[in-house]
Structure formats: C-alpha cells, structure tokens
Amino acid sequence: MTASAARSVETASAPAPDGSPLLSVRGLRTTVTTGGETFDVVRDLSLDIYPNEIMCLVGESGCGKSITALSIMRLLPTPPVRVREGEILFKGRDLLRLKNRRMRRLRSDSISMIFQDPLTSLDPVFTVGDVIAEVIRSHRKVKGSEARRMAGEVLTKVGLPDPITRLDSYPHELSGGMRQRVMIAMALVLDPDILIADEPTTALDVTVQAQILDQLINEQRRRNMSMLLITHDLAVVAAVADRVAVMYAGEIVEEAPVDELFENPRHPYTQGLLRALPQVSIKRERLVPIPGLVPPPQLMPPGCRFAPRCSYAVDRCWTEHPELADDPEGRTFRCFNPQPFTA
Numbered sequence: 001m002t003a004s005a006a007r008s009v010e011t012a013s014a015p016a017p018d019g020s021p022l023l024s025v026r027g028l029r030t031t032v033t034t035g036g037e038t039f040d041v042v043r044d045l046s047l048d049i050y051p052n053e054i055m056c057l058v059g060e061s062g063c064g065k066s067i068t069a070l071s072i073m074r075l076l077p078t079p080p081v082r083v084r085e086g087e088i089l090f091k092g093r094d095l096l097r098l099k100n101r102r103m104r105r106l107r108s109d110s111i112s113m114i115f116q117d118p119l120t121s122l123d124p125v126f127t128v129g130d131v132i133a134e135v136i137r138s139h140r141k142v143k144g145s146e147a148r149r150m151a152g153e154v155l156t157k158v159g160l161p162d163p164i165t166r167l168d169s170y171p172h173e174l175s176g177g178m179r180q181r182v183m184i185a186m187a188l189v190l191d192p193d194i195l196i197a198d199e200p201t202t203a204l205d206v207t208v209q210a211q212i213l214d215q216l217i218n219e220q221r222r223r224n225m226s227m228l229l230i231t232h233d234l235a236v237v238a239a240v241a242d243r244v245a246v247m248y249a250g251e252i253v254e255e256a257p258v259d260e261l262f263e264n265p266r267h268p269y270t271q272g273l274l275r276a277l278p279q280v281s282i283k284r285e286r287l288v289p290i291p292g293l294v295p296p297p298q299l300m301p302p303g304c305r306f307a308p309r310c311s312y313a314v315d316r317c318w319t320e321h322p323e324l325a326d327d328p329e330g331r332t333f334r335c336f337n338p339q340p341f342t343a
C-alpha cells in the first residue's frame with residue numbers, strides 16, 4: 001500500500017501494530033434475502049489485519065463470523081447472501097471491485113482460506129497429490145513433476161504422516177485430521193500473505209485439534225504470514241491471538257489486544273464469554289453460561305442487540321443502538337453501560 005492510500009484508510013483506534021494494515025475491512029454490510037425480505041447478517045464491520053499478526057474473530061455460533069470471512073474471500077452464496085456496503089482493502093486495493101478473474105488469481109496466492117469441514121471441501125474423485133498440484137498449476141507455470149514435488153514438501157511441513165505415499169491417497173482413505181492437514185497444505189502451498197482460518201479444528205477430535213492448531217501457528221510464524229483466525233473457543237484465542245475482535249449478532253462489539261481483552265474485558269458479552277471459560281471461572285467452581293441465544297437476522301432487537309441477554313441493560317439499551325466507540329482509556333467497545341469485570 002502506498003503511504004497516501006494508508007493515510008486515507010481510517011484505521012481502527014484500538015492500539016494496533018505500527019505500519020499500515022495488510023487487509024482492511026471498512027464498513028462491511030452483508031445481507032441475506034429470504035421470503036422477499038432482506039436482513040443484515042453483518043453490519044458496520046471494520047477490521048484491520050497487520051503484517052505477521054494473528055487477529056482472532058470470536059463469538060458464538062450464528063454471530064456472522066463465517067459470513068464475514070466469505071465476504072472477504074468473495075465466496076458468499078449469492079443469492080441469497082450479498083455484500084451491500086463497504087470496502088475490503090488488500091494492500092490498498094478494494095477486493096470488492098476486482099474482476100472475477102483477478103479475484104480468482106488472488107485467492108490461494110495472496111489470500112487463502114481454510115474451512116471448518118474438511119470432508120465436504122475435498123472432492124472424492126481426486127487424490128491428495130492431484131488437488132494440491134491443481135492449486136499450484138492454476139497459479140504457476142510449473143511442470144507436473146515440480147507441482148508434485150511442491151505438494152510433497154508442503155504436506156511434510158503441515159505434519160501429514162507419510163506425505164509422499166499420501167500423495168496417491170483419496171480423501172476417504174484419510175482421517176478427519178489428515179484431511180484437514182491436506183486442506184491446510186492447499187491453503188499454504190502458494191505462500192499467501194494472509195490466511196483466513198474459519199474454525200479450522202472444530203470438526204476434529206479434541207486430541208488432534210491442539211496438534212493441528214500448533215502446526216498451523218508454527219507455519220504462520222515461519223512464513224511471516226498474517227492470519228484471521230475464526231473460533232468460538234476463547235482458550236484458543238488466549239493461546240495464539242495478537243488482537244481480538246468479538247462479534248455478536250452481526251457486529252463487532254469489542255476489539256482489543258489479547259492481554260487487555262482477557263485482563264479487563266469491557267463489553268458485557270465479552271465478559272460473559274470469559275465467565276463461561278473454565279480457567280476464568282475456577283474460583284466460582286462452576287461455569288456461568290450466558291443466558292439466552294444469539295438472535296437470528298430476522299429478529300434483531302431495535303436497541304442494543306445484546307440487551308435481551310444482558311444483566312446490565314438500562315432503559316436506553318432497549319431503544320437506542322450503541323455505536324462502536326473508544327472510551328477515555330482507549331478501549332473500543334459498543335455499550336452504553338459498561339461495568340467493571342468480576343470473574
């Protein structure tokens with residue numbers, strides 16, 4: 001990004017790394033249309049991801065995390081889901097304005113994505129070697145033998161056992177963990193600048209989750225790659241994030257460097273997520289779940305979207321919609337009545 005382009009981009013006011021962001025989402029609004037009506041699933045979402053950092057996007061299921069990721073990648077199922085407003089600036093260029101062909105070229109090469117479910121995203125009729133070679137050869141002019149060598153190399157790096165033999169395996173011959181390693185290999189093989197990982201280990205056995213996440217983070221560091229890691233697991237966030245954005249009902253409700261978020265969460269929703277975390281709740285000897293559910297897009301409360309589940313809601317919270325704003329201490333959150341955090 002040029003210096004002037006960097007200056008023209010309004011950066012998030014939460015303390016952030018120096019320099020300009022690699023990816024900057026500005027005012028994203030994404031809608032879903034059902035039964036002739038259109039509802040926001042993501043609203044007023046801005047997010048900056050800087051070189052080499054891991055930004056975590058957290059929130060319960062249904063908050064709009066995947067829709068945010070798919071909006072960035074331009075892989076939304078349109079219709080019914082569609083980006084309506086905003087910019088997605090990658091190195092200063094708005095991805096939403098690129099021709100489809102340019103966007104295809106950027107995917108895998110500059111920005112790549114790993115999905116939650118490795119079973120549905122691998123074509124059963126191709127071998128592991130075929131699918132990785134296909135990613136390589138659709139972007140680089142290399143011979144088949146060279147693509148195969150690169151595929152073997154990347155599979156070794158992501159910790160697939162017997163990587164060279166596995167080049168000739170079909171997806172059904174692999175365990176869930178192995179399939180996810182193949183997906184990670186596909187996402188990394190072209191050395192992207194940024195990786196979007198949408199709940200990359202959620203579908204796997206607990207025992208392999210930590211291993212795979214560990215390997216993924218190692219690769220992120222080794223490659224100096226940026227990462228947008230989507231998860232509903234705050235223990236994962238505590239372990240790997242540099243900065244965190246908390247999402248609720250289609251909006252970011254708090255954003256902070258990871259230490260600040262865990263030491264002193266400001267939004268009642270963030271506080272609720274933390275109280276539901278075993279390590280934080282240890283003193284009370286029980287987990288405290290957040291009562292109620294994330295509202296569906298059709299039933300968004302008119303005021304604060306979290307008000308129906310919030311024990312601190314005051315009159316204003318039911319009628320007025322809070323904006324994401326900075327408090328005098330420089331903390332960024334969306335709340336009219338913030339309270340000190342008590343575990």
Ligand SMILES: Nc1ncnc2c1ncn2[C@@H]1O[C@H](COP(=O)(O)OP(=O)(O)O)[C@@H](O)[C@H]1O
Pocket residue numbers: 032041059060061062063064065066067068077080081296297
């Ligand atoms: N293809 C779709 N059609 C209709 N609604 C959808 C579609 N995809 C997602 N949604 C809705 O958008 C909201 C956000 O979904 P999603 O981004 O998948 O949440 P998360 O990833 O945080 O669990 C949910 O209410 C979900 O029901």
Ligand SMILES: [Mg+2]
Pocket residue numbers: 065066067198199
């Ligand atoms: Mg999701």
